[in-house]
Amino acid sequence: MTRYHLLYLIVVMLLAGFSAKAQNMNIPDTVQSAEGIRVETAIDRAEIYIGDLINYRLTIYHDSDIVLTPPPIGANLGAFDVKDYQADDTRRTNDGKYKIESRFALTTFTTGDYIIPPIPVEYMTPDSVRHIIVSEAIAIKVKSLLGEEAGDSLDIRDLKPQYVFASSNRWLYYTIAGILLAALVVGYLIWRRKRRMMETGEPVDLRDPWEIAFEKLAYLKETDYLEKKKYKQYYVDLSDIFREYIGRMYHFPALDMTTFELLSKLEEMELEPSLYGRIGKLLNFSDLVKFAKFEPDASRPMFDFDEVHEIVEYVRQIEQTKLSQIEPVATTASKEEAGV
DSSP states (O other), X not given: OOHHHHHHHHHHHHHHHHHHHOTTEEOOSSSXXXXXXXXXXXXXXXXXXXXXXXXXXXXXXXXXXXXXXXXXXXXXXXXXXXXXXXXEEEEEOTTSOEEEEEEEEEEOSSOEEEEEOOOEEEEEOTTSOEEEEEOOOEEEEEEOTTXXXXXXXXXXXXXXXXXXXXXXXXXXXXXXXXXXXXXXXXXXXXXXXXXXXXHHOOXXXXXXXXXXXXXXXXXXXXXXXXXXXXXXXXXXXXXXXXXXXXXXXXXXXXXXXXXXXXXXXXXXXXXXXXXXXXXXXXXXXXXXXXXXXXXXXXXXXXXXXXXXXXXXXXXXXXXXXXXXXXXXHHHHHHHHHHTO
């Protein structure tokens, strides 16, 4: 059994187990298509040399009455690095369906047989039932530039004989042993102190979630991440600030969720479609930078910074408006109960 067939079998088994747990989830028999939706994947070549680029394309066709959850592509590209990315291109086909296409330029710098993993696509049908289909996995062979003719010249050589230090260097052994012992003691003391702090509990920040988010955004803006092109760390902090804010606002552990899980949770909350779409694009692009080593354009990090700032403020206004509408009703009900 090849790796591809083994992976395909594992995916099918996982999907079968998942269907037993989710009562309102319908998993189709095929992993590539279902009624009203179809997922296609394609590459320009199946064999490359180290450092060569692969053009990978993910295309989703779906009916107009299907609500699609943005697939978590950034964290699901296996051992491949993303060197170029073209944002989702949505078009209307002649038969009335929607076509969403994402294109990636991938590469890797190790040889062997690899697989671009299947990507789960979640969607909701008009009867408000969620479904999941999975794209096809694609096998890639990465060959060495040296070729197979290099022969035994690439074999691992035998170890050299153990070096024997002169007796006059014995003091060096004691010095190294002392340094290692001191490092172990210091490490143990630091570990014990941190453990005590965790057991006693950290102070709870009682400020409003948006105050915490705005403060952390201000600190992030003052870092040198962008100046030194530390894009991964920048997007780790930026997405964590947003996840923590959403989790505090809606009371669920957003920091512990994958992008796919978080977007599914937000979809259940029936957010405005435009807001949900903005959040999906933000999180999926962050995953590209964090997990697939994608280097964004110079202007993109500040654009996403402003996007997070605007979404935090927008969600704050929505929730405060809801609260202002509830308070008068609660006050009226209290007065009626008191007979006023």
